[in-house]
Amino acid sequence: MAPSSLAARHKRSEERRVLAGTLVGTTIEWYDFFIFAQLTATLLSPLFLEPLSESNPGLGQILAFAMIGISFLFRPLGAIVAGHLGDKYGRKRILVATLIMMGIATALIGLLPTYAQIGIGAPILLVLLRIIQGFSAGGEWxxxxxxxxxHAPEGKRGYFGAYPQIGVPIGMILATGMLYILRTTLTTEQFSSWGWRIPFLLSVVLIVVGYMIRKAVEESPVFKQLSLRKASEHTPLKQLFQTNAKEVVQAALIFISNNAAGYLVIAFFISYTTKVLEMPVAPVLLATIIGAVGWLIFTLVGGWLSDIIGRRTTFVIGYAIVFIWMIPMFMLIDTGSVFLYGLSVFILTTGLGLSYGPQSAMYAEMFPAHIRYSGISIGYAMGAILGGAFAATVAQILLEKTGNSISIAIYIMVLTVISIAAVLWVGETRGRNLHVEDVDPELQAAHDAAQRDLNDH
Incomplete structure (x- = not known):
């Protein structure tokens, strides 16, 4: 076989490994994260906030949702640490480390004693493990x-970048599906007593699978160029805030609407439909899974479409759907029909997917290579704090204060206007150069050949 054919074959094989590694890793990370979010909506409040849950269920639910938000506060720290190390020492090492950290914290949640067993120590330990999860998630994405x-070929950055994005809906499908199976096979007493621990403990198996796949992926070609130019000896975090602070703010604002609306689907809706509207839990979980399938499909479509019509246009279309659909969606959900709930969430996910699929590519194109990991990680983490961190908490407070779900719709619509403005502020990024300049082509070719020989043997 000709050398050029061998090189092309190797490149395609490596691209498949990269897509599998990023997809599996993010799926496992978000499975871990969503298991907690969804159990918070239905069970963890009485288990870990027992006295308050009994005396004031509404306030207990607000504080339970706040536990979701606490972990988001530590995402920027995880983003800062992982971004700094990733820009200096490579993307691959940090990805493996964050995956293991998330898995350990999740498994330990499955082993925690409850409030009835050790009192106030139970929620304290739970919060500490949530902090570790938040730190890990901050560096993962x-x-x-x-x-x-x-790793993406020219003209396919949006599509390739959508693969780590679909880890979110797939993780949600796994998490919700696991809860659906347990809810329908165990009695309420069995699930409340010990069944809720199973999804957390299963994380150990998933982490082993994800670790093996990620270890097989080569380092990013852009980071290899950085290594050749010795750019990794710089201080990327300091440079980021000296030269690209505006882009960090833009990245954060672009994300807030998608993340806030997403966390309504992930956490708030399950609590709202089962506790306020008194829908049965199992059908609601099944309808949520259907919504997550829509999120998966339209995230891939969003990444692919952004390679054709541009990142900005795809984002704006997605956010326009979210804005227009908010009030009709809540009106349909408030009918108490599980079918209309599932339909409403599925339509919402068309907008969520179109405004999530292009995100990886757009963010990468906003920052120069030597500070890119730090820039996109911190921007993403800050957007998550302003958007999804306390979205379920804010939604619950608005519901308690107004007694009307339309107030929640208006809250998301305001965030959506801010995100659309941020997208327009950035402008179109498709086609911007991602690579490192001033690298000797002969040195680059020799380095790549040596790397291929090492992988072959």
Missing amino acids: GGAALMAVE
């Missing part, structure tokens, strides 16, 4: 996004 986008 940026590395996965860059591994996908920086």
Whole structure:
């Protein structure tokens, strides 16, 4: 076989490994994260906030949702640490480390004693493990996004970048599906007593699978160029805030609407439909899974479409759907029909997907290579704090204060206007150069050949 054919074959094989590695890793990370979010909506409040849950269920639910938000506050720290190390030492190492950290914290939640067993120590330990989860999640996304986008062929960055993005809906499908199986096979007493621990403990198996797949992925080609130019000896975090602070703010604002609306689907809707509207839990979980399938499909479509019509246009279309659909969606959900609930969430996910699929590519194109991991990770983490961190908490407070779900719709619509403005502020990024300049082509070719020989043997 000709050398050029061998090189092309190797490249395609590596691209498949990269897509599998970023997809599996983010799926496992978000499975871990969503298991907690969904159990918070239905069970963890009485288990870990027992006295308050009994005396004031509404306030207990608000504080339970706040536990979701607490972990988001530590995402920027995880993003700063992982971004700094990832820009200095490589994307791959940090991805493996964050995956293991998330898995350990999740498994330990499955082993925690409840409030009835150790009192106030139970919620304290739970919060500490949530902090570790938040720290890990803060560093995970940026590395996965860059591994996908920086390996992508020219003209396919949006599509490749959508693969780590669909880890979110797939993780949600796994988490919700696991809860659905347990809810329909165990009695309420069995699930409340010990069944809720099973999804957390299963994380150990998933982490082993994800670790093996990620270890087989090569380092990002852009980081290899950085290594050749010795750019990794710089201080990327300091440079980021000196030269690209505006882009960090833009990235954060672009994300807030998608993340806030997403966390209504992930956490708030399950609590609202089962506790306020008194829908049965199992059908609601099944309808949520259907919504997550829509999120998966339209995230891939969003990434692919952004390679054709541009990142900005795809984002704006997605956010326009979210804005227009908000009030009709809540009106349909408030009918109490499980079918209309599922339909409403599925339509919402068309907008969520179109405004999520292009994100990896757009963010990568906003930052220069030597500070890219730090820039996109911190921007993403800050957007998550302003958007999804306390979205379920805010939604619950608005519901308690107004007694009307339309107030929640208006809250998301305001965030959507802000995100659309941020997208327009950035402008179109498709086609921007991602690679490192001033690298000797002969040195680059020799380095790549040596790397291929090492992988073959």
